[in-house]
Amino acid sequence: MGEIAGLVVGLAVLGWGGYATVGCVARKAVLASSYTLDESIGEAAASQFSGDACTNPKLIEAFERLAAPLRAQLPADAGVMRLTVLDDPTVNAFALPGGYLFVLTGLVADATSVEEVAGVMGHEMGHAALRHGVQRVARELGARIALSVALGGLDDSLAGLAGLATDVVGLAYDRAQEQESDDFGAALLAKAGIDPAGLGAFLGRMEAHPVSGWLSTHPEPHERRQRLLEALPPVSGTAPALPTLEELRQPCHAAP
C-alpha cells in the first residue's frame, strides 16, 4: 500500500492544478511508479473473481496452450501474465493491472475462430504490459481527489482508495490506450506466428452486433478496425500448435 499512498499524495498535490490536466498527470505519476503498484492493485481486484474461475484441468490446459506462444514473445519488462477463465456468458475479456488476465466463457462461445480469441488475449496483454489499468485508476483517483479537495476534505478520498482498486474493472480505456493495445497485440500475435487479422475479425463482429460486455470498456470498434487493417504486421513467427475452439469450449468444471 506504500506505493499507492505515494501516488495518492502526488496526485493530491497535482490535483490542485485542475481536472483537465489529470489524465496527463496520472500517466506521468504511474510511469514514475514501480510495477509493484500494478501488481498490488491487480491482486486486490482479481480476488473478487476467484469464485467464478473455471477449474477443469483440460480447459485450463487448452487456454494455456493458446497463451504460451503470446507469452513467449512478450517484452522482458511486461511482467507475469496470469490467465483465468471465468464461467460467465458475457462476451468479454479483461486485464487487471499487474498482468491478471481474464477470459469469459461467453467470449469463447461467441468467437468464430481461435485466432479471434488469441487476438483479444493479445490486445488485453497490451493493456497490462503498457500499464493502462493503473493509469485509469490514477486518473479516476486524481479526479476524485481534485473534487474532494474542492469540496473541503481529502480524508474521504483516502478511505475510498481500497474500493477504487476493485472498481478498475469497470473503468473504460481511452482511444489512445485502445490503439496502443491494438498495435501491441497485433505485433505480439504476428511474432507468435498467429494471424493478427483475428483481432480485426473480432472487432468487425463487435461492430456488426454490438454487445455490452467488451464494448463497454473498449470503445470505437469501427475506427479501430479500419486503422488496424490498414497496417497489419506480417506474420513472422512459426505457426504454433493452437487448441481448437471445441477445446476452449470444454465445461468450466470437470465432471465429478
Ligand SMILES: [Zn+2]
Ligand atoms: Zn482494449
